[in-house]
Amino acid sequence: MIATESLSKRYPRVTALDRLTVDITPGVTGLVGANGAGKSTLIKILLGLSPASEGRATVLGRDVATDGAEIRALVGYMPEHDCLPPDVSATEFVVHMARMSGLPPTAARERTADTLRHVGLYEERYRPMGGYSTGMKQRVKLAQALVHDPELVLLDEPTNGLDPVGRDDMLGLIRRVHTDFGISVLVTSHLLGELERTSDHIVVIDGGRLLRASSTSDFTQATASLAVEVTDREEELRKALTAAGLTARPSGHLLLVDIAGEETYDTVRDAVAGLGVGLVRMEQRRHRIAELFIDDTQDGEGAAEDGGRSTGPEPQLAEALAAGAKEGEGSDAA
């Protein structure tokens, strides 16, 4: 789908992309990085709107430096910021955008009706967009990126500004864009947790450099863990668990236990019962990816306990990961 080869972008003062080499396959790919990590710069280059300082990139087998217009005809783009004029209706706006993508008038109308329905806009699509909620606006923005049935959509921070429910809806919709519509997706976010749920692959960039690229299952497998909180005697519990062959680390008043399999839950339960202390909570942590990165760069040392203590190697990244951690805390309380 997308391949870059030591792609660099240098502005007079900053280097936005630094020899980025990455290969993105069909499916849903999450592009993670803090603000300023180079995500938007990469999208601009991929759309052929900004020349790279160095290196090359291809999108759908076409060179971004020479075939920009051809790429833009086959790719949809949803910007991060607001981009909707408030005084026109969603239907009129998306029809216009469909025509700007080259769809003949009748096809533009039909595709607009279809696409708006698919993103979940019904009667309200005839009303001026000024009165829409953030969630509805995000859907219109997604619809205009999908209306010409692209082969690939680039979604820049599509969950920005949404409440948790809207966020889940949007992530589900993004998943469907690939599974039901057969359109590949490159979605950016500074929150790891949410991309973990949506993406097949995850690419992490920081300071314009590639930090890691691999499939989501690779990320999560190694990293499932259980947060255990007990009323007392945490240290003894940790020893008991270690003795039972589990890896447990203290994290404030919590114990983080690596999940080795289903039986881990039983081991923890029995150990707690054996000590005769109260079990306050036991929950699966879903922000494991975040810790993995810090582990990678910091050699384990439990630096990730609360995601982003300033001990992180890159303050910016640490911040992003902290956000990801908070975001991803799925509360599967036992």
Place this chain on the structure above:
Amino acid sequence: MTQPDPIPTAATAATAAARPGVAAGPADVIHNIGYRAYDGPRLGRGYARMSLYSQSLRGAYGLGRSAKSKVLPMILLAAMCVPALIIVAVTIFTDRTSLPLQYTRYAVVTQAVITLFLASQAPQSVSRDLRFKTTPLYFSRPIEVVDYVAAKFAALASALFLLTVLPLLILYVGALLGKLDFTDQTAGFAKALVSVILLSLLFAGIGLVIAAVTPRRGFGVAAIITLFVITYGAVSALQGVASTQEKWDVIGWVGLFSPITLIDGLQTWFLGATSAFPHAAGPPDVAAGCAYLLVVAGIIAGSFSLLVRRYRKAGLS
């Protein structure tokens, strides 16, 4: 939203009714037809440019926009046409052998209306896209910056042309109905046609360059009106002074410094129109005549390339 929304239909309702006692469960719905891929034609840049042109042209008269935004352009259009109707009526009822106002003079006389139209619609055309950040959506599609600028420029120029040519048509048709001399009228009309085409391009260029600088519509409107009023005021004042000192050459040269007097001087020299300058003193010599043509052409071309540069910079942000 993760699933296609079920839509109960009359048919399924009937099925449910036909089976009394069976609760209408999730089975009794018809699911949305799934996603359909588009394999029809994808027309290229030319088509997209035309679509943007027609959308912007319609937008200049408030078509396809809210009812409120139709009010001002329609009032201005009426304000352009009513005097022409009155002139025609007067000509016919008083059995005159010529129109009391030359065709080429009409736009000069009604310049306030044209300026108002430009000031209200140029920002509408470009500031909105900047203000609501819609431009990135255009540039993420096959069209290039040049296409966007060309479409917007052509649309506003066409809107101005419609505004200025409609009263001329009324005059022309009225004159022919009043059995005025056909050759005279056609020649006059043709000259005025050339002049309003140039006027439309010139005004559109100036208006768009100013409007594209600011995403704030109000600033755009104020800046355009200010520019036109101040330059015209200054030129008229200077010409007045020159006229009292009987320096006819100066009058002709000074006209280069305001948009409407540029058109006036140009049509006086090249189209044989009677100038609206004091003493009807148009460009004094060939050099001055050519200067008028060069300045008009330069402003039109210059504003186009300024706009292209402006949007190159804007890019996706």
